[in-house]
Amino acid sequence: MASTLVLLLLSFLASVALAPLAFRYSGKVLGLCIRARSTDRRNILLEASQSTEGQTAIHLEKPALRDEDEDGDWEQVGSIELPAVENGKPAGKDWRGVIGFFHPFCNAGGGGERVLWAAIRATRIRYPSAVLVIYTGDHGATKSAILSRVQERFNIDLEPTNLHFLYLSTRHYVLASTWPHFTLLGQSIGSLVLALDAFSLLVPDIFVDTMGYAFAVALSKWLFPDVPTGAYVHYPTISTDMLDSLTPSSTAQDHRGVNAGAGTGAKGLAKRKYWELFAKLYSRMGGEVDAVMTNSSWTQAHIQTLWGSRRKKLRRNNPISVVYPPVAVEELEQEIIVSRDTESNRKPYLLYIAQFRPEKNHELILEAFASFLKESQPPPNPTVPHLLLLGSVRSDADSTRVYNLRLLTHELRLTEHVTFLCDASWPEVLQYLGSSTVGVNGMWNEHFGIGVVEYQAAGLISVVNASGGPKNDIVVDVTGGSTEDGGAGRTGFHASTAAEYQEAFMSAMELPDGEKVKMRLRARRNARRFSEAEFSGKWLDHLAMLVDMRRRKG
Ligand SMILES: *[C@@H]1O[C@H](CO)[C@@H](O)[C@H](O)[C@H]1NC(C)=O
Numbered sequence: 001m002a003s004t005l006v007l008l009l010l011s012f013l014a015s016v017a018l019a020p021l022a023f024r025y026s027g028k029v030l031g032l033c034i035r036a037r038s039t040d041r042r043n044i045l046l047e048a049s050q051s052t053e054g055q056t057a058i059h060l061e062k063p064a065l066r067d068e069d070e071d072g073d074w075e076q077v078g079s080i081e082l083p084a085v086e087n088g089k090p091a092g093k094d095w096r097g098v099i100g101f102f103h104p105f106c107n108a109g110g111g112g113e114r115v116l117w118a119a120i121r122a123t124r125i126r127y128p129s130a131v132l133v134i135y136t137g138d139h140g141a142t143k144s145a146i147l148s149r150v151q152e153r154f155n156i157d158l159e160p161t162n163l164h165f166l167y168l169s170t171r172h173y174v175l176a177s178t179w180p181h182f183t184l185l186g187q188s189i190g191s192l193v194l195a196l197d198a199f200s201l202l203v204p205d206i207f208v209d210t211m212g213y214a215f216a217v218a219l220s221k222w223l224f225p226d227v228p229t230g231a232y233v234h235y236p237t238i239s240t241d242m243l244d245s246l247t248p249s250s251t252a253q254d255h256r257g258v259n260a261g262a263g264t265g266a267k268g269l270a271k272r273k274y275w276e277l278f279a280k281l282y283s284r285m286g287g288e289v290d291a292v293m294t295n296s297s298w299t300q301a302h303i304q305t306l307w308g309s310r311r312k313k314l315r316r317n318n319p320i321s322v323v324y325p326p327v328a329v330e331e332l333e334q335e336i337i338v339s340r341d342t343e344s345n346r347k348p349y350l351l352y353i354a355q356f357r358p359e360k361n362h363e364l365i366l367e368a369f370a371s372f373l374k375e376s377q378p379p380p381n382p383t384v385p386h387l388l389l390l391g392s393v394r395s396d397a398d399s400t401r402v403y404n405l406r407l408l409t410h411e412l413r414l415t416e417h418v419t420f421l422c423d424a425s426w427p428e429v430l431q432y433l434g435s436s437t438v439g440v441n442g443m444w445n446e447h448f449g450i451g452v453v454e455y456q457a458a459g460l461i462s463v464v465n466a467s468g469g470p471k472n473d474i475v476v477d478v479t480g481g482s483t484e485d486g487g488a489g490r491t492g493f494h495a496s497t498a499a500e501y502q503e504a505f506m507s508a509m510e511l512p513d514g515e516k517v518k519m520r521l522r523a524r525r526n527a528r529r530f531s532e533a534e535f536s537g538k539w540l541d542h543l544a545m546l547v548d549m550r551r552r553k554g
């Protein structure tokens with residue numbers, strides 16, 4: 001068994017590298033065998049999903065989970081309104097295929113999982129008759145345990161009907177610890193083993209990777225050329241910055257520290273060759289994905305560089321698009337009203353929501369705030385501005401940091417003007433979001449910044465570090481828009497140094513009320529780009545393309 005596996009994987013890698021006809025065909029033949037072997041399971045799953053009892057297929061899903069309340073009291077999902085008709089055709093209510101989601105860590109509860117579950121929710125609404133299968137390695141977790149965690153963690157209610165978990169037994173192959181040397185390559189080969197494990201359980205009609213396993217998608221294409229594939233990429237497995245960082249004269253900022261100049265000498269040369277080879281392989285694999293979504297413009301640019309030419313060669317002409325992860329924008333819009341009338345609810349508060357972690361740079365914000373107060377006080381100011389530092393304290397290290405920040409507050413003579421809000425509840429957070437004027441973010445090169453989107457959705461005027469996602473993706477100028485909607489213009493301020501932050505605080509706080517309201521409205525309008533509805537719409541556009549491909553193939 002092990003040797004067959006090795007042989008199979010080797011021939012797969014060779015086929016991608018050489019791509020002669022023979023290898024293409026060997027893939028197809030192997031695919032046919034694998035498909036034949038899992039047909040029974042597939043039929044049982046489909047039948048079970050279509051029968052009203054629905055849940056009899058559970059016995060297929062190790063560990064044997066027989067939850068009595070499987071179809072118990074789950075709320076019908078329906079919070080997102082989706083168009084029922086698309087190009088004049090019914091929106092796929094009738095489509096009965098199997099969509100396989102490759103997400104071996106589906107119970108991890110992180111940002112990547114939020115995307116997975118939001119995608120599944122949207123898919124469920126658009127394709128109610130489709131069978132959704134999640135390939136996961138979370139053996140310890142039963143279906144109902146996973147679904148209730150999804151509910152608690154992400155507030156996403158999913159009915160168990162037509163949703164199945166298939167448990168993979170080879171997940172350790174993708175752990176970095178399994179591959180102390182050549183980790184990138186090792187993990188990628190591991191993902192092939194894992195994907196093979198998945199396909200031997202069930203071959204889906206559409207295969208979607210939501211964790212960044214491009215090699216797994218390519219394997220799917222090799223074995224089952226008729227199965228359309230999709231990928232949602234959070235982060236490129238190898239980035240062009242990494243390659244650049246090996247050159248001493250590199251301009252890459254991100255990775256300079258770790259690898260700067262490591263490209264010189266024999267060892268460096270070997271490393272460079274290895275990385276280049278891997279990048280080439282990764283590009284080949286990525287080129288096989290039919291629908292590519294990325295979570296940010298940064299990732300999009302990198303994936304475009306890596307996969308673009310291969311995709312072009314294979315005539316995959318649909319663009320690699322940015323589909324931002326969903327943020328609870330709708331809820332904030334509902335809870336917090338932004339208008340001229342509510343402007344009187346806003347206090348001169350600057351709100352900084354962030355965990356108490358070194359990279360959040362609270363010290364610099366405190367210093368900037370101190371000099372801002374000094375500058376802005378003497379003229380008779382009716383209310384003195386106040387800085388609110390809101391964050392969760394999860395460990396002793398966090399408590400120590402809060403203690404030190406309090407000391408600094410004292411030193412800067414800010415005790416009366418700074419409030420620490422530790423572990424506030426969501427209703428409290430909402431209250432501060434609704435009553436503050438400015439939202440602050442001090443982190444350098446934050447990849448995204450969900451918190452900043454929340455500021456904008458709540459109508460705060462953002463002051464963020466001029467770097468990363470907050471600068472490039474979120475606090476950007478908006479165009480168009482009616483006057484009642486704030487019109488065109490900026491949605492906040494960027495700053496890099498304490499002095500610039502001080503200036504930005506000043507500019508934001510001293511805007512006339514009318515201008516403040518306009519900027520709030522613009523920020524809110526801008527935040528809609530990251531809403532759940534926006535995510536669902538874009539996700540479904542891509543999925544519709546895959547369903548269409550599948551239909552055309554019969
Ligand atoms: C994209 O994913 C990466 C890796 O998980 C993360 O660091 C980044 O913040 C994400 N970007 C967005 C826009 O969520």
Ligand SMILES: *[C@@H]1O[C@H](CO)[C@@H](O)[C@H](O)[C@H]1NC(C)=O
Nearest residue numbers: 361364442443444465467496
């Ligand atoms: C903002 O980012 C710059 C780098 O662009 C960094 O040097 C600076 O310390 C950051 N400032 C704050 C207040 O976080």
